[in-house]
Amino acid sequence: MFPERRMRRLRRTPALRRLVAETRLGVDDLIAPVFVREGIDAPVPIPSLPGVVQHTVPSAVDEVDRLVGLGISGVIVFGVPERKDATGSGAWDPDGVVQVALSSMRDRVGDAVVLMADLCLDEYTDHGHCGLVRADGAVDNDATLECYARVGLAQATAGADVVAPSGMMDGQVAAIRAALDAAGNTDTAILAYAAKYASALYGPFRDAVDVTIADGGDRRAYQQDPRNVRESLTEVRLDVDEGADLVMVKPALAYLDVVARVRDAVDVPVAAYHVSGEYAMVHAAAANGWIDGPAVMLEHVSAIKRAGADLILTYAAADLAEVLA
Ligand code: PBG
Secondary structure, three states: OOOOOOOOHHHOOHHHHHHHOOOOOOHHHEEEEEEEEOOOOOOEEOOOOOOOEEEOHHHHHHHHHHHHHHOOOEEEEEEEOOOOEOOOHHHOOOOOHHHHHHHHHHHHHOOOOEEEEEEOOOOOEOOOOOOOEOOOOOEOHHHHHHHHHHHHHHHHHHOOOEEEEOOOOOOHHHHHHHHHHHOOOOOOEEEEEEEEEOOHHHHHHHHHOOOOOHHHOOOOOOOEOOOOOHHHHHHHHHHHHHOOOEEEEEOOHHHHHHHHHHHHHOOOOEEEEEOHHHHHHHHHHHHOOOOOHHHHHHHHHHHHHHHOOOEEEEOOHHHHHHHHO
């Protein structure tokens, strides 16, 4: 009987492998981040995120149109304002760059793609924290919730289908849901960055949105400790109880165990954010000729799907869409 020659039989041809593939990554699974910067008249490349740019509003609208053509399901919009202040008031300004971009995107593409807005203050605060900073230096949870409610309303009014709170304040989903409902925005969905870790993999993103945390600070007093996983299950259940329609795990590759456990723990759709550092590392190694960049990117994003993510936010969305088409 031995050696047993069973396992290789179904690996013999591409057609057999396709037939028995357990994971099917499709363009429908992908959400593309889009950065929109105020006060520029041409797109600005982001050196640490090869192939990704800070858009003007018109170029962002063209990009969304292109992504629709590629079959991408959703985009998530991040703003880079011209001016920052202590409260991040640009985030809820009706004329703020994200609000203007959302309504222009809606005018161009209608309902052909899901328009999401990252809901946070860090891009808009002069100190770079995700919330209001008290005199003692701590981020004030409840005062921040009032600001998040305003941001959510401004984004919903501008046409966001989904608002995505990423600041990791306790109670943020409930506060935003209540504000949306009170203003009649009952159709606006919430994608909660539910299990978001204080990761060193967000570096290129902070270049993309011009954020430096004041006084060499970090986000460990509100984002999660990378050593924990049960804590993520509690975070996710709380967010679902508060009204989250979808939940997210972030980053993705170093947290595939978290993705798998969250997928088992709740019934709402689970998103995973393949973050800036995860994308940038592949490009950097490929630029050195050390790895086959497109092959590694496809392998990584497929692994995120295999772990249980229903949706994947990735800077590689457009490149993958071309491969997967
Ligand atoms: C906060 C936010 C961050 C990212 C998405 N939303 C940065 C942070 O928490 O410091 C990171 C995304 C990435 O690295 O690709 N507004």
